[in-house]
Amino acid sequence: MARICDEIDDENGNGNAFPMELLTQGADHAAVGLLGCLLVRDWPDGTHSAVRIVETEAYDQNDPASHTYHGRSERNRAMFGPAGHAYVYFTYGMHYCVNVTAGADGFGCGVLIRAGEPVEGVEHMTQLRGGRTGAQLTNGPAKLCQALAIDKSLYGHDLRMPPLRLVRASLKEGERIGCTPRIGISKAADRPRRLIIMGNPYVSKSPLNAKAVPLDTAGPMHGTQAKGTQAMQAKQTVADDNGGHGDSDGNTSCDVRIRRVYEEPSADDGLRVLVDRLWPRGRSKQSAHVDVWIKDIAPSKELRTWFGHIPERFDEFTSRYREELDANPEPVSRLRELIAGHPRVTLLYGAKDNEHNNAVVLRKYLLDTQVSQQEANTRK
Incomplete structure (x- = not known):
């Protein structure tokens, strides 16, 4: 050979x-x-x-x-x-x-x-x-x-x-x-x-x-x-049910990412949006590099306290948090408007657990509801 x-x-x-x-x-x-x-x-x-x-x-x-x-x-x-x-x-x-x-x-x-x-x-x-x-x-x-x-x-x-x-x-x-x-x-x-x-x-x-x-x-x-x-x-x-997101007609593409706010920001993060109810402890506004803070899109205090970032409760937390988002459309609409206006948006969270936190649920919620809207538009 x-x-x-x-x-x-x-x-x-x-x-x-x-x-x-x-x-x-x-x-x-x-x-x-x-x-x-x-x-x-x-x-x-x-x-x-x-x-x-x-x-x-x-x-x-x-x-x-x-x-x-x-x-x-x-x-x-x-x-x-x-x-x-x-x-x-x-x-x-x-x-x-x-x-x-x-x-x-x-x-x-x-x-x-x-x-x-x-x-x-x-x-x-x-x-x-x-x-x-x-x-x-x-x-x-x-x-x-x-x-x-x-x-x-x-x-x-x-x-x-x-x-x-x-x-x-x-x-x-x-x-x-x-x-x-x-x-x-x-x-x-x-x-x-x-x-x-x-x-x-x-x-x-x-x-x-x-x-x-x-x-x-x-x-x-x-x-x-x-x-x-x-x-x-x-x-x-x-x-793909999660590759790109934009306005309600699905005409504007956007890359939605998540990142822990304590990590060093990346040059390609795009618009950095904090989605926690509390400001990250020990992080100054300058060091956090937060462009927008939408605190009222975060889980309620009661739900956050109950969850306590216990992985075994994550499925139930996901279900309850999605219900809260359904019942609280105004901050979700504000976030969607930001997504529609920027080619890339990074959702910031403070939790230590990268797999079991509200940003993971929120991102998936945005993707799922976007796809549902697009399917509804297609059927019209």
């Missing part, structure tokens, strides 16, 4: 500079752009193992299936960092999976590498996979990580550098990219954010493979034409 890595290495052993524009335009664009590229593992003895990426899945913080949906945490912090880094996580108490971070710095966004086609260093990968060969070597996210010895030691690693790096490469002549719903998840599984090289034997086994919708692909660097990427994004828009 030709030593592909020898051809692409420079004099320092580093691969050709990976084109970051493939990653910085969001998860869907990156999921397409990564197909056909190489993921290379450099071993201490100077040898390499490499796989061609043949299957990807897109995730971002507006997606209920994403690890970033409930905001930044210690576990997912890499996903909120710059594009082109490794987000490695442990799942089911026994497997590692790797994502390539994507999108703008500060936006929780990435692409799961689901499967790869071995192209070099197969013997080393076979040993790491306990003697398994053929498609079983790397036709799944956990299998691929085991074959390339990817674990938490590579968390946050810059994928332009050894010992794990992305290398630019093209699709083979005649290869086509297909789009399907994602697999192996329970939330938002129907969204068409899984991309495969159609017909490749190393793609994960799934009945969905036969139903993949082809994307237009041609030209250099996988040649993803704008038309092909837009086609996928159009399908995502139809399926």
